[in-house]
Amino acid sequence: MKPEVQSMKNYFIGLDLGGTNIRAAAVTQEGEILHRVKIPTEVPLGRERVIANILKIIDTIRQETKGLKLSAIGMGIPGIIFFDKGIIAQSPNFPDWIDFNLKERLEKELNIPFFIDNDANLAAIGEGWIGGGKGFDNFCMLTLGTGIGGGIILNKKIWRGEYGMAGELGHITVYPDGYPCNCGNRGCLEQYASATGIVRMAKEELGVRSSELGEKNITADMVYQLAKNGDRYSLEIFQKMGRILGIGIADIVNILNIEVFILGGGVAEAWDYFIEYTREEIRRRTYRVTGERVKVIKAELGDDAGIFGAAYMAMKNRDSYHFRC
Numbered sequence: 001m002k003p004e005v006q007s008m009k010n011y012f013i014g015l016d017l018g019g020t021n022i023r024a025a026a027v028t029q030e031g032e033i034l035h036r037v038k039i040p041t042e043v044p045l046g047r048e049r050v051i052a053n054i055l056k057i058i059d060t061i062r063q064e065t066k067g068l069k070l071s072a073i074g075m076g077i078p079g080i081i082f083f084d085k086g087i088i089a090q091s092p093n094f095p096d097w098i099d100f101n102l103k104e105r106l107e108k109e110l111n112i113p114f115f116i117d118n119d120a121n122l123a124a125i126g127e128g129w130i131g132g133g134k135g136f137d138n139f140c141m142l143t144l145g146t147g148i149g150g151g152i153i154l155n156k157k158i159w160r161g162e163y164g165m166a167g168e169l170g171h172i173t174v175y176p177d178g179y180p181c182n183c184g185n186r187g188c189l190e191q192y193a194s195a196t197g198i199v200r201m202a203k204e205e206l207g208v209r210s211s212e213l214g215e216k217n218i219t220a221d222m223v224y225q226l227a228k229n230g231d232r233y234s235l236e237i238f239q240k241m242g243r244i245l246g247i248g249i250a251d252i253v254n255i256l257n258i259e260v261f262i263l264g265g266g267v268a269e270a271w272d273y274f275i276e277y278t279r280e281e282i283r284r285r286t287y288r289v290t291g292e293r294v295k296v297i298k299a300e301l302g303d304d305a306g307i308f309g310a311a312y313m314a315m316k317n318r319d320s321y322h323f324r325c
Ligand SMILES: [Zn+2]
Pocket: 170, 171, 181, 182, 183, 184, 185, 188, 190
């Protein structure tokens, strides 16, 4: 056996397939990023173009990591993903990719184990590996972005549910007759504790009061900046958001007796303006024994949580790959 082949170091690729960009990184078994690439997804140019772009980004990374062995690839995609079969059942970013077997397609092209999973699940896996969830056997991750992504780790493993739909924490009902959600329900947590929810609440606020939010195109960041400057109405929006988030978390505590909740995503940046209200609401709505032990902490990996999670998921599943039929 050639000695250089024997000493060849393994690495994994973690991909994040977003509606705007595909981001990818070469990641070692120790969680070190060797190289990273970002290219446009080009969704309007059709599925074949997106697949060509995925292959292109993988090829770019392989060119940059010559001398190392690519062992497996993992990719996160928003939507309903059947992990076992590698099928995208439905994704908000790719409306015409219904029941599409991306795993089969890409493994045929690449001849390398390729795994896909829901992006929020992978963010939880990433945080559990080398982020805020490291060392905890059980935790929930909530990504407070444009929407709310959720991932549940039980006994150090992601809980995917019967067919990958577990952890839809953004769609817990917090108001019985609340604002309609695009999942079909009303009053979902996502409608109040995401960036979209912050913007909507800020706009509603304008209807009844006047404040510095009188600008036309309100963004969640704008509300955050105003809160920083002490604007009363903006602070009230984050207080309301914090309380509602606490109601959602308290429900999860009551069901699963989970003690650690990790918050990521852009809205979590406003931490100082909502967290006390969240904690207060959790204590108010749970048994003392469980509620007072709950820790709500910040995510540590930012936008990279999904990439690390994808790489780790590929690493953990690669070994079983050869035995699949
Ligand atoms: Zn919903």
